[in-house]
Amino acid sequence: MKLTNSLTGRKELFKPVNEDHVGMYVCGPTVYSDVHLGNVRTFLTFDVIFRFFRFLGYNVRYVRNITDVGHLENDDDNGEDKIAKKARMEKLEPMEVVKHYTEDFHQVLRQFNCLPPSIEPSATGHIIEQIEMTKKLIEQGFAYVVNGSVYFDVLKYNEQHNYGILSGRVVEELMESGRKLDSQDEKKNKVDFALWKKAASSHIMRWPSPWSAGFPGWHIECTVMSTKYLGETFDIHGGGIDLKFPHHECEIAQSVGATGKNPVNYWIHSNMLTVNGQKMSKSLGNSFLPRELFTGSHSLLDKGYGPMTVRFFMLQSHYSSTLDFSNEALNAAEKGFKKLSNALTLVKKLSHPGGSIKQTPMDEILLNLSDELYENMCDDFNTAKTLAVLFEMSGRINDFKSGNTPLSSIDNTTFEQFKAAYIGFMEDVLGLKSEEEHNQELLNGVIQVLIDLRKKAREDKNYKLSDKIRDDLKAMGVQLMDGKNGEMSYTLE
RNA sequence: GGUCUCGUGGCCGAGUGGCUAGGCAGAGCUCUGCAAAAGCUUGUACAGCGGUUCGAAUCCGCUCGAGACCUCCA
Incomplete structure (x- = not known):
């Protein structure tokens, strides 16, 4: 099993911390608005990774959080909390916003046949732990208190460790580029980030802490929850590539700062879904909602597409490449997927007349195809190549049906293995069904x-x-x- | 402006030094009452220029183009 580790930029052999076990943490959504297809791509990627490890027999603990506090609107540490803002605008309790969009998120992922994670912790459920870790960081000298807020001291950390180890950033350059500190800022340096924010009494989401009534920063929740459920060093941390910096970089700094240990052995980043070559995002206004896709009620679509077609479409590319979304590409995917799904229905109905015979060259071809499925998935989860093999297998299945290759001409166990591989990779690994x-x-x-x-x-x-x-x-x-x-x-x- | 990534045939998209990717669309054929499905055959490709090499889509350099991150984003 090999995978590309964003930390080193190389394809590496996967060795879990505990044999036969995989601990995987994926940054979940901030539940303040509808999930769009770009979001879906990331969760789909890690769903397949989760499925494949399970398929290989690993005992996988997959933790995916729900961010329901602490994620601020732009303007880094002076923005408004996203959930709180939405709640204020819609005159709802923050938890009503959270509940609504969490359920929406679950429903969407279910439609795309994504399995639920093993644990789905929420930030508000771990305020105490976040306070504890913040305390620890202050004790270690990597965080400081200003007016009831706590900030991570990046320059101090960088003296002993490497802030930029994941993203390749250089602190000195970060200090120079972009906007300067303004008078409102409490931070010592612009690169510092909030661990705890004091909140005005009018603020609707606040908790008591040793420093002030307030709320935790965004980055600390993932560090706390991954550490709590997976340990101080775990196997895989995933997320969209746009979270690599600063979010994931900050997570590493927090963990190393608090425990002295490298938290994650393998970082996996999934690439963006694009529309006309541009990242699909809410702020650019080019995002698609799942229901617009299913119903075809979007100006760029001339018809609706089913969730399985979309799942197939996304799996046709490698998770680390950008994928361009278009009506034409979906149309092609729909037809291609139909072929695979027809073969799936067909192969389930086929059964071998029984009897073992001497293996022929055809047996060898069929067994090789089954092996290739494993090889391709083991090679950095290459779903595109895996699908190419499945297409070839679907041709063989049609040959069985038409009699071009009579089932009696191949060995019983060959057929059973072939059939199990096709069904297993389609349904269990890739999560595709008709x-x-x-x-x-x-x-x-x-x-x-x-x-x-x-x-x-x-x-x-x-x-x-x-x-x-x-x-x-x-x-x-x-x-x-x-x-x-x-x-x-x-x-x- | 800084850092990084990418540029594959009509479209989408694998592939990292020699070995068919694949899907969709196109062309031809087989099967078929017609159609669909299925099967067979088939063309078109690696942004440009230069270099390394026996050999490059794949490595190096430059040019052009696109994008991501640097500020919220999966």
Whole structure:
């Protein structure tokens, strides 16, 4: 297993800290607005990495956080908290904003068939730990207090360590470029960053701390949560390449400053999704929302595309390359994916007549193809090459079907291995299944939600609502049936 | 301005020194009542210039072009 480590810039052999175990941390979203397709690409990348390690038999702990406090609007440390701003603008409690967009995020990832992480901690759930780590950094002399706020002292840190080890930045150059400190700034130097921010009493998100009532800085949450759930040194840290600096650089500084240990052995950065060659981002206004894509209600699309098509489209490129998003490319992906998914449906139905025969050159070809799937995924998660092999395999599957290659002409175990590899890599590793099947699962999920709602309504003796749910579903061809002990089943017409 | 990355055929996109990427689109053929699906065959390529090498899309230099980061972003 080899992967490209952003820390060294080289492809390296993967050696986990604990044999057979993988600890992976990925920076999750700041839940203040809808996730767009660019965001999805990153989480899809790490979903495949998560899936592949599991497929290889590793015991993986995948931690992905939810940032629900501390992420400030531009203008670095003097901006407003993103969640708080949204809450103020929409006259909501911050936690209402958080809940809404967290659920939206989950729903979107489910649509793209991304598995949930092992642990999904939130920043507000770890305020105490963040305060503790901040204290530790002050004790170590790498942080200082000003007017109730605490800042990380980058210059001090850089005397003993290397701030820039990940991003290749040079502190002296950072000090010179960009905007200067202005009178509002409390920081000693412009490169310093906040660990704790004092908040005015009007501020709607604040917690007590030894320094002031306030809230934690953005970078400290990831350090705290990754350390808490994965240890002081863990295997893989991932995220979008745009987080490399300053976010990930700061994480390293915080960890090294607090524990003296290098926190992460392998950094993996996924590249950006672009539109007409430009990064898809909210601020540029060129982002696509998943539902715009599914329904085709976007000016750059002339039709809608299913989530599996999009998943396939993204996997056709390597995670470390930029990927350009266009209607034409999606159209091609849709047709290509259809081919793979047809073969998937087909191969599931095929079974070998039984009987083992002497292996022929065809057996060898088929077994080699299965091996290539592993080789390509083990080579820095090369999903593009893996898909190329799957295309070749889909051709063989069609040959089985048409009789060009009768199943009886190959060995039983060869076929079983081939079949398992195709299905395994399609479904378990790449997370691809036919749109129909995927839709069916989604539909089942949706119906289950309605069943739960109806159950709740019945418990509340709100029969008006419970009957409405049953009747409306019946009108759409879904017949609900109440069982003996409150169980519920349904049939589709 | 600084740091870095990229530039592959009509489109998307793998590939890092010699060995077919792949998908979509195009052309031809097979199968088919028609169509679809499927199968077979096929053309077009490595931004430009120079260098290293027996040999470069792949290494080095320069030029041009695009992008990312340096400020919130996956």
